[in-house]
Structure formats: structure tokens, C-alpha cells
Amino acid sequence: MKHLFSALFLSAASILPLSAQQTQKPVLHGRNWMAITGKPLAATAGAMTFQKGGNAVDAACAMLAATCTMWDTLSWGGETQVLIYNPKTKKVLAINAMGVAPTGATADFFKNKGYNFPPEYGALAATTPGTPGGLIYMLINYGTLSLEQVLAPAMEMAAGYPIEAQAANSMERGKELIKQWPYSKKVFLTHPGEKREAPEAGEIFVQKDLLTTLTKMVAAEKTALKQGKNRKQALMAAYDRFYKGDIAKEFVRGCQEQGGLITMEDLAKWKPIEEEPLTVNYKGIDVYKLQQWTQGPVMLQALNILENFDLKSMGYNSPKYIHTLYQAMNLSFADRDFYYGDPATTPKGPIKGLLSKEYAKQRAGLIQYDKNNPDIGPGNPYPFEGKTNPYLNLLKQRGFDQDTTKRNFAPKHDLGQLNQMPDDLYQDRLWRGTTSIEAADKEGWVVSVTPSGGWLPACIAGETGIGMSQRMQSFVLDSTLNPFNLVAPGKRPRVTLSPSLALKNGRPFLSSAVQGGDTQDQNLLQFFLNVTEFGMNVQQASEAANINTNQLWLSLGGTKTEDRKPKPGQILLNSNTSTATREELKKMGYFLSFSDRTSGPINAIYFDWTHGSLWGGSSNHGEDYGIGW
Template sequence: MKRILTLLLCLSFAGAALGQQTQKPVLHGKNWMAITGKPLAATAGSMTFQKGGNAVDAACAMLAATCTMWDVLSWGGETQALIYNPKTKKVIAINAMGVAPTGATAAFFKGKGYSFPPEYGPLAATTPGTPGGLLYMLANYGTLSLEQVLAPAMEMASGYPIEAQTANSFEREKERLKQWPYSKKVFLPHLGQKREAPEAGEIFVQKDLLATLTKMVETEKAALKKGKSRKEAIMAAYDRFYTGDIAKEFVRGCQEQGGLITMQDLAKWKPIEEEPLSVNYKGIEVYKLKQWTQGPVMLQALNILENFDLKSMGHNSPKYIHTLYQTMNLTYADRDFYYGDSYFAPQEPIKGLLSKEYAKQRASLIQFDKNNPNIGPGDPYPFEAKGLKNPYLKLLKERGYEMDTTKRNFAPTHDIRNGSSKVDYEKRLWLGTTTVEAADKEGWVVSITPSGGWNPAVIAGNTGVGMSQRMQSFVLDPELNPFNVVEPGKRPRVTLTPSMALKDGKPFLSFAVQGGDTQDQNLLQFFLNVADFGMNVQQASEAPNFNTNQLWLSLGGTKTDDRKPKPGQILLHDSTPEEVRAQLKKMGYILSFDDRTSGPINAIYFDWKHGSFWGGSSNHGEDYGIGW
């Protein structure tokens, strides 16, 4: 009888998920699709398509607009992108992550009493990556001029009606913003009044940023007049930002306020075009950026989950939630120890981490009767190359890990203690960014997860450009992660993770989400909603999901206690049935609930049967899409 009831329960979960009504409609289009974090920015994408631009042009226009609107990022942040090129029929990756500046060493930050680089201020800044990434993508894969693509952002910089979300964030953070003179000038136009930030709907003007963007466009126009090609003219604007007068003012303003970035740091940095990582999940090729992001976490999880019949468990049934929770804990434990900048030694064992055989070994560790609070990193080295020994076994044992899989004791002994308050922890867990999704009828597809330079941001001099805060994602202690220790010229291991999937050699899904460490948790569940449970993109983006806190936080706080894992803690949606809650409690979970369990998911599904796009933009946040 118990087995029959369990089966009926699972079937009811699956049926409820497939029949759900969405709060926002699915978007449909046959010519193009533009989705991003703000309605005005999505409009910038549609305007660019209407000028005759392709998906890369539109994506760059939306990226520029979201930066100008301070949609939890700004122009001095970082950009991570996947692009499907219909000419080559391949997915490429754009690495436009800034690097640690000169002088940014573990000893430097430890000397200031930090356990991690700071969360805010000039010392949190990596070199700007977004301008270089945007210009590189536009020059190599777009069709329009920089002037055409930046036109919406420049009009907004000259003054746009600011929305309440952003305006109120300036007001909340005004005491911190007052520490930085150039930020105070931009964000607090009503100094001395009761409300010092702009009001919702007020025309928000950014004269310095407009001047910076104008300089870039003027440089492009001058190069074209001299007979330079479109690409050469756009890259001339790149040079002015990273080596010219814009760079000089950026560096001056950064250093004046205590930052470390030098002219040499800007001149040496370059965006990198990479080959993405991928795995095959039940006939679908899923692509992610390399291990300088957390993206391979989702690929590892799919390899593990391929060993289970998820559909028979029922969507969001206790067994389904438990299986995904345990899988995510296994993969995040690997992320927390083995991921880092692949351009610096030591070399991450990414081949072993993405091995199907390694996934089977990790899957065998899942206990189906209870949560395992003692999950830690595995040993991927034997799967990297035959006979290869893990050089970190001694370090892992010193941390309190036992690598003998029969003993199942995988957690550092100090990880099980309580850290900072629940509110502070979840704020750091959920730190946001934005996403950009674009596709066109010619076959170009773009997925971007840009971030950095969010409010409260330090604006560098009179450039109007907010500096990144991504230094905080480094560690200072190799015992936490020997691959991600801060070093000048190195990229931090970031949470930012655009996604793309191909089926039968053609685009299947393009998707991304904001939300710090929860990004690949939520994207994994979204993908399974579509691939295994047959939901459309809007249903999949709105479907209730859950988050694990059993991981090391990548953002926030300067002390080890601020970032420690919370074993067994799970955030469930308010709609979770009582019977599911009861069963999870019996399995040792510590439950919390919210009506929001995911950042805004934006996605495009490619309907090859009908020759159209389906767009999804979840009901959380201000994300918005337009299709035609």
C-alpha cells in the first residue's frame, strides 16, 4: 500500500507541474527574440533588431542598456557569453572577466585583516571586462556600427525615467555611497534633502558616462573617416577605453579612492574567445563556460542525474528533491575546491570532473534515506588520466575530508557550525546580476550573464563607470581552494553562468538566470523541467524550485564564518505540499520557505517544427522580453 501511495503522489506532482498556469505569457516570434533584465533594455534590443541588426548586435545593445540602468551591474563589471554561430554551426564562449590588479595578493589582503578580499569599495575591483567583451563581440560577430548599437544606452545616459527598484537601492545605500565622491555625485543628486537619491520616475542623468560613451563613438567615426574597416573602427574605440584618455581617468579615479588598478593592468587585459565545455544529456548537448565560472557544476550534475529515472520520481516529489539536492551538494563540493582560472597553474582536473565514469562514482555516494551532511570533494584525478595521482589528498585530509569513499566522511569538521545570521547569509547567496538572451531568424543565438559594478558601486573618477566587486570571489587560503587563490592578472572563479543547449546539431535552448551561487541550481532545475518533464519555457521558468545552502558562498562577507556551508538547509517554495515537507524533515532536512526560490530565469526555446521561437521570462524581478 505504501508503494502505491508513493507512486500516486509522484504522478500527482508530475501532472500538476505539466498543467500549471503561468503568471506571464509565453513570448512567440519568428524573426527575433530579445529578453533581458529591464523593460527599457529589452526595448533597446528590439530597436536594434528593427535597425537590421542580428542577435549579437541586439545582445550588445541590451548589455549596454542594462549597464547604463545599473541593473545590478555597470560598465566596469564583467561579461560572460555563449554565442551560437550559424555559419560554423558551433557554440563559442567569450571570456570578458576582468583580472586581479597589480598588488592584489593574498598577503596584501591578509595584512589588512581580511579572510577574503573585500565585498565593497575600490579594493574589490577587478579590471573592467564588459566594455572589452561588448566591443569584441560586436566587432567580430555583429553587423552594425558601435554608434548604432550604443544609441539607446547613450540616450538613457542623457536622462531616462528611473524605476523604483534602482532608485530605492541608491537611497538605501546612500551612507556607503557618500564615502566615494564620484558615486555621490551621480547617485545622490538631492544631497541634504530627506531623500537624497532620485525618486521613481525622475529623469536620471549620467553626464560623465554619456561623455565616455560619446568618446568611444567619436573614435569609431574618426577611424571610419580614415578608411578603417568596421571591425578596426570598433577596436579603435576599444583602445581608447583601455589605453587612452578614458583609461587614464579611470585609473586616476580608482587610485585616488584607494584602488590598485594601473594603466598596465588595463593595457595587458584582453577578452578571450574560448571553446566552451559541454556534456551530452540524453541526446542534448549542454554548453557552459570553462571552470573559471561555476558553469561546469551543472554539467557535472547532469552526468550524475543521467544515472537516475527522474521522471518516474515525479516533479518536486520528496525523492526528486532529495536526489537533486544530494547531486548539487556533490558537484558544489567539487566546485568549491577544484575550480579556478585555467590560464594559471595549477591546472584544474576538468576532464576528470566531467567524466561519465567519475559521475557514476559520485552518484553511488547518494544515500536515499537521508541527507548526508558530510559530502565533500571527490577525487577526479584517476579519471583525468590513467594512473594520475591527486596532489591534494594530504591537503584534503588536513581540512578534515576522508577520501576513502567507503567511510563517507566528506565534510571539513569546521563546516558544520552555524555562521552569520540567516538574513545576511541568504542576501549573499542571492546576490544578483542580470541576463541577456537574443536570437534571430538567421540562426545567431546569444546568452550572456554580465555582472559587476552593482550598487553600491565606486565610480572611477569622471568616467561614470562603476568598478567591479568580483575580487571577493577569490580565496586567500589554498586550503579552501588551491586553484582560486588571488594573484595579479588572474580571474576569480565566478558564479556567472550563461547556458546553451543543442539537439540534433541545432539550437534547442538558450537560458540564464541571476542569483549568485544559486544560478546553476536554478538553471539545472529549469533545464530538467523542459528536457525531462516537457514544460514550455515559461512554465519551466516559473515552476517552484528549491535551493541548497550546503556550499561555500562565493560572495559577501570578509570572514570565513560568513561563507561556511549550511548542511541540510533547504529553501523550498511556499507552495510545497505538507506531505513533501514532512518527508523531507524525516530525511534530516532543515526547511525554510519563500514565495521566491529563484532569480529571474530568461530563456529561448527553438521550435524547429514550426520555425519559431518561444521566449520565457520568469515572474520574479523586472525581467522582460519582446519577440517579433
């Protein structure tokens, strides 16, 4: 492989590593437990659950319930994806609580309505709800407390809590959409007809319908226990009431009334799945991600590519490092955009080939040392698992040639505006949020969650108080974009949601997650490298300046193809990036934009086996907050 860089590069780092700087938030220290999530009140719910004697799974479920009750970034009708380290088996397991496309959700159905992608908002954007089932599954198999105990903080909040400015202002900004949905209007616009119709920050926000729904679930559990049922059977009674009982009937009625497709059969047939996570080893550290129905393998592919280079010698955020990182991410995202999709349906993606070290070495060899390559497309991983690629014709239709020496054009589907900076709407879609949850305890349980769906402005399903998911928009309707992620009833969309776990010497090393749409695995990759290559502690690494690439297909937002197209060469840098680094990157064909905070809202836990303690990190990017003991 060619030597990657020439002496023309400047060697000085663009930003002083945070290992030499004071962080804006303190690192958290704990001996017994750690609870971190995207909202301070929800972190308190996790702490309350630990104080009840719950383990990290119980606490994660309590934080999940609380964040769903606080709207803004997710609701109860959304989806949950989880990695858990089980200290009893000493293994990492994955829980897939992603909803599926409902009956009638076909490519032709949406195309006939004039869409290039399923819609962003409303009942037609909804997959079946996954979070309630995922939460109950976690409790049954790995938790210790009852549903009543775990939901207690969320139920108290549903009865009325002082709403924070971020959610209240989101309701106000989205009120024109909200007014189209009668059940959402009733919940969110508490001052109808006034200049400000949404709640004010600090106002006691009451959700009577949601409280009724949660009360029904707890009542089902309590009734089962009174009838002599065991803990698992009681929790399943709550599950069945949500997915098969009166809650399900009202959810379906409210969904269909507003034009949605979800049926009672769709809810009854759906189940959370426990699956084997995917993993690669990076310099002695085993990194785990969910399967390719998420974008998680992007980080694994990028690590495999970057393992071919001496990143530490380049220097943190030097031009060499930024360029190498950007190119590795572009190569990985090009594969994501074509090959990732629900592995429980056919066709199944070539994940073995995509994660092979040999394939990564081949991809690394495509990196040009002196300039950005705007024409990077999907590779051909099939030979690396002993198969022939059945989609070479699709790749040619899309405008890619496997002989990269002949490629001197931008692929027709991927031709972006190379000299146009991202607008606010594009950036919103790139970063479109969720939340993240991190929990760990002294028994060794570790939980990393990236739940989402049902964010504001949310369409509420009938009198349930539950906002429906908007995840249908992550499907494609055109197989030339991605034959593995073509919408179909019963199929899970390929989502951006991507928790991380890493083990070193067989023991937990790092647990991390972040919100932010297509930037999630970009920021988690750099967080991991900040710790492993540049010696930052978990808080320093969570605040450190990252870069983001826009050279990818957006997973969220917009119903037209042009809304989602990659923007080759566009890069987000920290505002403190030096003039010399900026100029060097411009020479390599990059189009620069800047932000004061570029870490992403990372939440993470580091396991200090030397001292027997937990270190928590929660970035200074947003409202994320942690509590340790």
C-alpha cells in the same frame, strides 16, 4: 550501485507541475527575433537594434549596454560572459570578458589588512573592467552594426531616463556606503541633505560623466572611419581609447585615489578571450557551459550524476526528486568549491576528470537514499583523467577523507549551524544579483549572456561615470579552501556567472541564463529538467517552483570565513510545498525555509524547429522582460 530509494518515500508530487497550470506571464512567440533581458527598457533597446537590421549579437550588445547604464545589478566596469551559437560554423563558442586581479593583489596583501576574503565593496574589490572590451569583441567578430548604432539607446538613457524603483531604492539603501566615495555620491545622491537623497522612482536620472565616456568611445570609432579605417579598425580605436587612452587614465586615477590597485598596464594588458566551451551530453542533448573560471561546470556535473536515475518516474518535486536533486547539487558544488579556478593560470583544474561519466557514476553512488549527507566533500577526479591527485594532503588538512565510510564528522572548514535557518544577509549573499540576456534571430544566431559587476552600491572610478567591479571577493586567500582560485595579479576569479546553451540533433534547442549568485546553476539545472524530463514549455519551466541548497561555500559577501561557510541540510522550498513533502524532508535531515517564488529570474528561448518559430520565457520572479517579433 544501490537502488536509490525505498518504498518509504511518498510518491505524490509536492506541487502540481506547471505543465498543468496557467503561467503568470505569457509565453513569447516570434518568427524573426527574440530579445529578453532583466529590464523592460533594456529589452526595448534590443528590439530597437533588431529593427535597425542588427543580428542577435548586435541586439545582445545593445541590451548589455542598456542594462549597464541602469545600474542596480551591474555597471560598465563589470564583467561579461557569453555563449554564442554561430549558424555559419554550426558551433557554440565562448567569450570570456572577465577582468583580472590587478597589480599587487596578492593573498598576503589582503591578509595583512585583516581579510579572510577580498572585500565586498570599494576600489579594492575591483578587477579590471571586462564588459566594454567584451562588447566590442562581440561586435567586431560576430555583429554587423557600428558601435554608435549599438550604443545609441544606452547613450540616450545616460542623457536622462526615468529610473525604476528597484535601482532608485537600492541607491537610497546603500547611501551610507555611497557617501564614502565622492564620485558615486555625485552621481547617485541627487538630493543631498534631504530625507531621501537618492532619486525617486520615475525621476529623470542623468549621468553626464558616463555619457561623456560613451561619447568618447563612439567619437574614436567615427574618427577612425573618417580616416579610411575599416569597421574592425574603427571598433578597435574605441576599444583602445577605453583601455589605453584618456578614458583609461581617468579610470585608473579615480580608482587609485580611492585606494584601488588597478594600473594603466593592467588595463592595457587585459584582453577578452574566445575559448572552447565545456559540454556534456544528457540523454541526447548537448549542453554547453563556459570553462571552470565560472561555476558553469556544476550544472554539467550534476547532469552527469542525475543521468544515473529515472527522474521522470519520481515525479516533479516529489520528496524522491527533491532529495536526489539536492544531493547531486551538493556533490557538484563540493567539487566546484575546491577544484574550479582560472584555467589560463597554474595550477589547472582536473576538468576532464570532473566531467567524465565514470566519475559521475562514482559520485552518484555516494548518495544515501534515506537522508541528507552533511559531510559531502570534494571527490578525487584525477584518476579519471589518468593522473594522481597532487592535493590529497590539502584535502586532509581541510578535514576530508577520501574513504567516505570513515567520515562521521563535519569537515572543520565546512561545519555550519545545522539547525539555524538562513538569515536575510546570508540569503542576500546567496542570491546576489546580476542580470541575464537572451537573443536569437531568424538567421540562426543565438546569444546567452550573464553580465555582472559594478552593482549598487557601486564605487565609481573618477569622472568616467563607470562603476567598478566587485568581483575580487570571489577569490580565496587560503589554498586549503581552493588551490585553483587563490588570488594573484593577472588572474580571473572563479565566478558564479553562468549562461547556458543546449543543442539537440546539432541545432539550437534551449538558450537560458539567470541571475542569482550561487543559485544560478541550481535554477538553470531545474529549468532544463523541467523542459526535458517534465514536458513544460519555456515559460512554464521558467516560473516553476525550484529548490535551492545552501550546502555550499558562498562565492560573494562577507570578509570572514564564517560568513561563507556552508549550511548543511538547509533547503529553500516553494511556499506551496505540501505538508506531506515537508514532513518527509524533515525526516531526512533537512532544515526547511520557504518563499513564494523560487524559480529565480530565468530568461530563456526555446527553438521550435517543427513550426520554425522562437518561444521566449521570462520568469515572474523579478523585472525580467522580453519582446519577440
